[in-house]
Amino acid sequence: MDRTTIVIVGAIGGAVVLSVGIVIVSAFRPLSTLETALWQLITLAAGLYGSYLLGQKAARESATDLLRLHARSAVRRLLAIRGSWHRLSHRIEEFQVEERDPRLDVIQAIVEERSTIADSAIEDWRDIAADEVDEVITLYERSSRSHHAEGEG
Numbered sequence: 434m435d436r437t438t439i440v441i442v443g444a445i446g447g448a449v450v451l452s453v454g455i456v457i458v459s460a461f462r463p464l465s466t467l468e469t470a471l472w473q474l475i476t477l478a479a480g481l482y483g484s485y486l487l488g489q490k491a492a493r494e495s496a497t498d499l500l501r502l503h504a505r506s507a508v509r510r511l512l513a514i515r516g517s518w519h520r521l522s523h524r525i526e527e528f529q530v531e532e533r534d535p536r537l538d539v540i541q542a543i544v545e546e547r548s549t550i551a552d553s554a555i556e557d558w559r560d561i562a563a564d565e566v567d568e569v570i571t572l573y574e575r576s577s578r579s580h581h582a583e584g585e586g
Contacts, residue, residue, distance in 0.1 A: 440483075443483075445480060447479045447483075448479040451475055451476040451479065497562075500562060501562040501565050504561055504562035505562075505565050507558055509573070511558075515548055515555075518545075518547050518551065519548060522541060522544045522545060525540060
């Protein structure tokens with residue numbers, strides 16, 4: 434259990450314990466107006482604090498789940514874009530072998546830079562959802578190898 438969960442359970446649990454305590458104490462003797470107000474204020478504060486932390490944690494987890502879903506499709510698109518940049522790069526290299534053209538060197542540099550940006554974006558997604566990114570990359574590479582093997586056969 435992480436620290437936030439412990440604080441949440443403590444705050445909400447404390448509010449419940451205080452509420453039960455008020456009921457028990459008031460069963461044995463009448464509480465003054467000041468005592469009642471203080472007990473209720475403390476119970477309210479503990480309950481609100483626990484609820485606030487629970488809401489924050491739930492929102493964070495929900496956002497992470499949503500980002501994980503988007504990570505899969507975003508990484509698939511980035512891999513496709515990176516693949517197209519690599520294919521273009523190889524095609525430029527083929528043209529350079531046939532006839533050396535300095536303009537193609539400039540285009541090649543631009544293509545390589547775009548491919549590097551796609552790689553960087555994939556790593557950014559890995560910071561958010563590493564497992565999903567690794568799974569998509571593994572499936573993509575497996576699919577690429579099978580397509581490559583079919584093309585040679």
